[in-house]
Amino acid sequence: MIETTRTVSTLRSWVKTCRQSGKRIALVPTMGALHEGHLTLVDLARRHADEVAVSLFVNPTQFAPGEDLDRYPRDEQGDRAKLDARGVSMLWAPTPDEMYPDGFSTTVSLDGPALGLETDHRPHFFGGVATVVTKLLLQVLPDVAVFGEKDYQQLQVISRLTRDLDIPTQIIGGSTIREPDGLAMSSRNAYLSKEERQVAPVLNITLKAAGRAALAGDDPRTTETKAISQLLAAGFARIDYVAIRHAESLAPLTSADIKAGQPMRVLGAGVLGKTRLIDNLDPRSA
Known part of the structure; x- marks a missing residue:
């Protein structure tokens, strides 16, 4: 149960009990509203540990x-039932006041893979993610x-963060889970209208192309540039x-880099x- x-x-009392029993612990951080993609991460975590904790925290930072903090989907009761069925031991569901008590004033600053892409459009984002993930990792260890x-x-930012700060947790990436049409x-x-849902898979199709x-x-x-034009034309x-970036550093790749076999990732973000x-x-395995 x-x-x-x-x-x-x-939470730390539970961690201490696990440790005293010699058990390995895995953590799956989430913001809730769990779907099969989250649950496959739980399954992956169970293959690497004796006990699995899942955090559920819609992180305001x-x-x-103007973003969707207030309307972000929440269903803790449903999430708990799904996690219980998947064999999760602990649901860590702190309040904002527990995570950020009065006087909280410490943040994590970033460089490297945090620069560009998401940061160009959401400059606040990775600072908030890095701070809360650091707290979660230190709370659960x-x-x-x-x-x-x-x-x-x-994922690349968090992998770098744990290496740079000597946090003794192995970071594992779980494959993206898709709907039958590739979304x-x-x-x-859940925000998408019926018509928008029909258009949404074009993002994956365009990135593949x-x-x-x-x-x-x-x-x-x-x-x-061509891909951006195609997505705008699609709606x-x-x-x-x-x-089109290096898979680890996220630095831009040239044609020569790609020809030389540099690890590669194609990333996209847009509003529908x-x-x-x-x-x-x-793209080499898509």
């Missing part, structure tokens, strides 16, 4: 004014933590980026109706 806690002190590859830049599963997909073109020798910057209201969608893929 899953246990739920909302305070750091009771990664939302800018898990042996492993599992994050989805759908948020690929975030990456996301809690925000851009990857194939770059692998065939087309100039990456020209390919990115997206705004495209924040289509980017009022919903912001992101996706990414490795």
Whole structure:
């Protein structure tokens, strides 16, 4: 039976009990509104640990004014039932006051893979993510933590953060889980109208085509521009980026880099109706 806690002190008591029993702990951080993509991360975590904790926290510091903090989907009761069925031991569901008590004034600053892409359009985002993830990792001190590859830049930022700060947690990326038509599963997909839902898979289709073109020798910057035009023509209201990047550093790749076999990722983000969608893929395996 899953246990739920909302305070750091009771969470650490659970961690201490696990450690005294010699058990490995895995953490899966989430913002709730769980779908099958989240649950596959839980399954992956269970393969790497004896006990799995899932955090459920809609982190206010990664939302800018005017973003969807207030309307972000929430269903703690339903989430708890799904996690219980998946064999999760602990649901860590703190309140904002528990995570950010009066006087909280410490943040984590970033460089490297945090620069550009999401940061160009949501400059607040990774500072909020890095701070809350650092807190979660120090609260649970898990042996492993599992994050989805759908948020690929975030995964690279967190991997770098744990290495740079000597946080002794192995970061594992879980593959993106997709709907039958290729749309990456996301809690925000619930915002899409019926008509927008029909258009949404074009993001994945376009990123695949851009990857194939770059692998065939087309100039990456020209390919990115063409992909953006295609997405706008398909009905997206705004495209924040289509980017062909090095898979680890997220630095831009040239045609020569791609020909030389540098690891590659194609990433995209755009707004369809009022919903912001992101996706990414490795074109060599897509």
